[in-house]
Amino acid sequence: MKTNIVLIPGDGIGPEIVSAAKKVLDRVCQKFGHDFQYREALLGGASIDACGIPLTDETIDAAKSADAVLMGSIGGDTATSPWYQLEPSKRPEAGLLRIRKELNLFANLRPAYLYSQLKDACPLRADIIGDGFDMLIMRELTGGLYFGERKTYEQDGLQTAIDTLSYNENEIRRIAVKGFEIARKRRKKVTSVDKANVLDSSRLWRKVVEEVAADYSDVELEHMLVDNCAMQLVRDPKQFDVILTENMFGDILSDEASMVTGSIGMLSSASLNETKFGLYEPSHGSAPDIAGQDKANPIATILSAAMLLRYSLDLDAEANAVEQAVQKVLENGWRTVDIMSDGCACVGTQKMGELIAEAI
Ligand code: NAD
Numbered sequence: 001m002k003t004n005i006v007l008i009p010g011d012g013i014g015p016e017i018v019s020a021a022k023k024v025l026d027r028v029c030q031k032f033g034h035d036f037q038y039r040e041a042l043l044g045g046a047s048i049d050a051c052g053i054p055l056t057d058e059t060i061d062a063a064k065s066a067d068a069v070l071m072g073s074i075g076g077d078t079a080t081s082p083w084y085q086l087e088p089s090k091r092p093e094a095g096l097l098r099i100r101k102e103l104n105l106f107a108n109l110r111p112a113y114l115y116s117q118l119k120d121a122c123p124l125r126a127d128i129i130g131d132g133f134d135m136l137i138m139r140e141l142t143g144g145l146y147f148g149e150r151k152t153y154e155q156d157g158l159q160t161a162i163d164t165l166s167y168n169e170n171e172i173r174r175i176a177v178k179g180f181e182i183a184r185k186r187r188k189k190v191t192s193v194d195k196a197n198v199l200d201s202s203r204l205w206r207k208v209v210e211e212v213a214a215d216y217s218d219v220e221l222e223h224m225l226v227d228n229c230a231m232q233l234v235r236d237p238k239q240f241d242v243i244l245t246e247n248m249f250g251d252i253l254s255d256e257a258s259m260v261t262g263s264i265g266m267l268s269s270a271s272l273n274e275t276k277f278g279l280y281e282p283s284h285g286s287a288p289d290i291a292g293q294d295k296a297n298p299i300a301t302i303l304s305a306a307m308l309l310r311y312s313l314d315l316d317a318e319a320n321a322v323e324q325a326v327q328k329v330l331e332n333g334w335r336t337v338d339i340m341s342d343g344c345a346c347v348g349t350q351k352m353g354e355l356i357a358e359a360i
Contacts, residue, residue: 002035003313006066008059011045011092012286013296013349014072020298020353021070021305024325027357028309028318039066043099044074044092044286045083054095060102063279068312070305071281077288105271105279106142106171107178108250109307111135112237112257112267117330118339121262124234135240137257138182139250140175141271143167144201146247165201167246169208174274176212179244180219185310189220189241193229193249205246226253233257258283265297265338268304270311278312280304294348297336299326302356325359 007022009015022038029036041059048054054074063069075092078084083092114122114132122129148164176192183190192209194202206223213221224232226249232239233256245253258267267283282300290296303326310319334355335344347355 001313001315002037003068004037004039004066005308006062006069007038007040008043008069008071008074009040009046010043010072010074010286011076012073012288012291014046014074014286016072016292016294016349017282017296017298017301018070018072020349020356021301023350023353023357024302024322024360025070025305027360028315028322031321031360032315032318034315034318041069043071043095045076045081046074047095048083048086048090048092054090054092055098060099063099063103066277068277068308069279070301070308071279072301073282073284073286075286075288081288100141100271100279103271103277103279104142104273106140106274107175107272108139108141108254109182109270109272109311110137110139110254110258110267110283111269111303111307112137112254112261114261115266115327115330117327118261118263118266120341121339122260123262124237124260128234128236130238133237133240133260134187135237135243135257136182136186137243137250137254138175138179138245139254140167140171140246141250142247143171144247146251165199165246165248167201167204169204172205172208173212176209176244178272179242180212180216182311183219183242184216185316187241188218190222191229191240191243192221192223193226193243193245193253194223195226195249196223197225201246209244229253230256234260263297263339265300265336266303267300268307270304270307272311276312276314278308280308280312294350295337296349297338298349298353299336299356302326302353321360322356325356328359329355 009018145165152161196202272278306319306322309315333344
């Protein structure tokens with residue numbers, strides 16, 4: 001397959017982790033006979049330094065004409081970096097928010113997978129962990145409370161604030177379709193999370209999800225109230241495959257789900273639009289404290305590249321090969337410093353990338 005991938009190294013550890021992930025993609029090309037064309041683009045602090053703004057039209061155009069984007073991370077030390085002396089709309093994060101908007105990335109996917117080799121990092125009891133868990137939180141990213149009308153005003157002498165949670169049926173339908181499509185690539189179960197016992201927006205959410213489910217009779221659907229879901233994530237995380245939910249619930253639940261895996265350097269993510277296009281990035285930030293030291297764990301970025309193969313390019317066998325290579329390298333006792341444990345060998349960012357590439 002011939003395909004165009006834009007690489008956005010970004011700031012801090014970004015260039016190191018993207019370089020390690022590219023080694024893995026190069027190996028996939030070699031092994032499976034593909035031709036991936038890469039183009040590098042600037043975003044965040046790197047773009048401010050080079051062009052004076054955190055996101056240029058050039059980067060937007062490059063991303064729009066690509067099949068997918070693989071990003072490192074953006075931002076600097078918020079206390080010391082000169083980027084944070086700038087007004088908020090000119091800071092690195094403004095570039096990230098704008099590119100998500102420009103690309104209409106309404107679906108955010110965050111897998112929470114517990115590697116058996118890293119069970120010690122999981123804060124849950126061994127009997128709850130069992131053989132591990134493997135779930136994916138699919139969060140609506142461009143609607144709901146964070147984008148609704150809001151104001152702060154004074155009423156009857158009291159300061160009052162209002163936020164609005166609104167969804168229309170199309171916004172719900174398109175994310176539900178993504179959720180069911182992705183469940184088909186996994187264990188074929190969708191847990192739709194809402195607060196339908198209280199909220200009108202949730203009752204509409206539930207109705208539309210059920211309509212969509214009618215087209216996916218091979219996928220099991222269950223509904224769960226968000227408060228129960230927060231509890232179930234720590235009581236029995238094994239029960240979940242795809243958790244489908246609105247923006248704010250997803251924001252909170254995805255952090256909870258990722259915490260139970262224990263290791264920030266292992267958490268991948270994807271943001272998708274209505275087409276196959278997606279922007280793939282680790283869930284962690286740019287870790288300025290360890291930037292440039294070959295200490296960063298590149299696995300979250302490598303697993304994000306695996307998601308790119310699966311969801312944007314439909315290369316499921318290749319994605320599996322990358323994930324299995326990660327598993328194999330961990331089984332063989334290789335670790336970066338953040339996931340280091342007794343009896344294992346500590347390697348740097350680039351070496352970890354090479355080991356995973358060789359294991360494919
Ligand atoms: P962070 O995730 O960068 O770092 C938190 C801690 O985790 C640090 O101790 C760091 O060393 C460690 N860490 C993170 N990733 C690691 C990895 N791959 N391997 C080993 N250790 C890792 O969060 P922060 O310190 O709050 O933020 C730093 C910068 O990153 C800020 O400018 C913030 O705005 C930005 N940020 C960017 C994104 C993004 O690009 N999507 C996301 C979150 C934060």
